[in-house]
Amino acid sequence: MxxxxxxxxxxxxxxxxxxxxxxxxxxxxxxxxxxxxxxxxxxxxxxxxxxxxxxxxxxxxxxxxxxxxxxxxxxQGDFGVSYTHKIPVMDVIEDRLWNTVYLAIVTFIFTYLLAIPLGIVSGRYSDSWLDKGVTGYSYLGFGTPIFIFALIMLFVFGFGLNWFPSGGSVDSNVDGGTFAYVISKINHLILPGLSTALIATTSTIQYLRNEIIDNKIKDFVRTARSKGVPESKVYSRHILRNSFLPIAAFLGYEITGLIGGSVIIETIFSYPGLGQLFLSSVSLRDFSVVTAIVMMTGFATLIGTLLSDIILSAVDPRIRIE
Structure with missing residues (x-):
């Protein structure tokens, strides 16, 4: 390894x-x-x-x-000086980078908290009304552009019900390092993170559902059932374990994709992350910031590829890439 x-x-x-x-x-x-x-x-x-x-x-x-x-x-970690902000590029990126990482973590948690249970239920009870409901949600998610869905979420929960902040990453009237500051950061993350997750879950649900349906009719599952293995253990030890392999294979790509692909969400929710900084830097032709952001995103993608291979081999001991 x-x-x-x-x-x-x-x-x-x-x-x-x-x-x-x-x-x-x-x-x-x-x-x-x-x-x-x-x-x-x-x-x-x-x-x-x-x-x-x-x-x-x-x-x-x-x-x-x-x-x-x-x-x-x-x-050497020196991407020059931002022509717009007149300070080193890394100083411009640092705070924005952590905001994007926090958003990616929250989105990742929401995505898998929703996708894994729905995928398991849909695959185990395939062709039932429950499965049709989950599949219908997946198809609707596939066909809904993220920017339209995000605008609807912002209008309903940000402006209409006023449950969540409609922009920014933290309230300006709270002091850094306090408990109120942490709560404010989390509160500003929930709506953009959930908006992204509700669309991002669709692919994971379908991957997991299809894998469970395929594995239910495999020979090793039939053998386990013929030996009298309880149905709960058949699902947990045989079907689910093998069905999670493709999910694990794409895990690294999911993480880095969330970090690098938040341009639309950050723009709609006025969230000060790398995506919003990238768009403003392109419009201002701030090449130092643009190249630094793209290079960091590309490096994160390569790390995600490596992480996916490591996770895949760790999930299934039979798979070892040497």
């Missing part, structure tokens, strides 16, 4: 190198440059002065020189 993990980490090095080139070139291909998104273009600064600033910032250097300079600093 440790040899496999080491090999995967070594394979990630060229993958990260290729990703960094793609990310950098795509950022450079965006219209304009770092100065185009700043107020300096709205001032009385002359074109000659703008050109001098671009020269001092190295924006006129060949792309490979800019990439080498950027990559060497990024390896």
């Amino acid at each position: 440790w040899k496999f993990i080491l090999r995967r980490f070594l394979v990630m090095i060229p993958q990260l190198f290729l990703l960094s080139i793609i990310v950098f070139m795509m950022a450079k291909a965006m219209p304009g440059d770092a100065l185009s998104g700043q107020e300096i273009n709205n001032s009385r600064t002359s074109p000659a002065e703008l050109e001098r600033i671009r020269e001092d910032m190295g924006l006129n250097d060949p792309w490979y020189q800019q990439y080498t300079r950027w990559a060497s600093n990024a390896i």
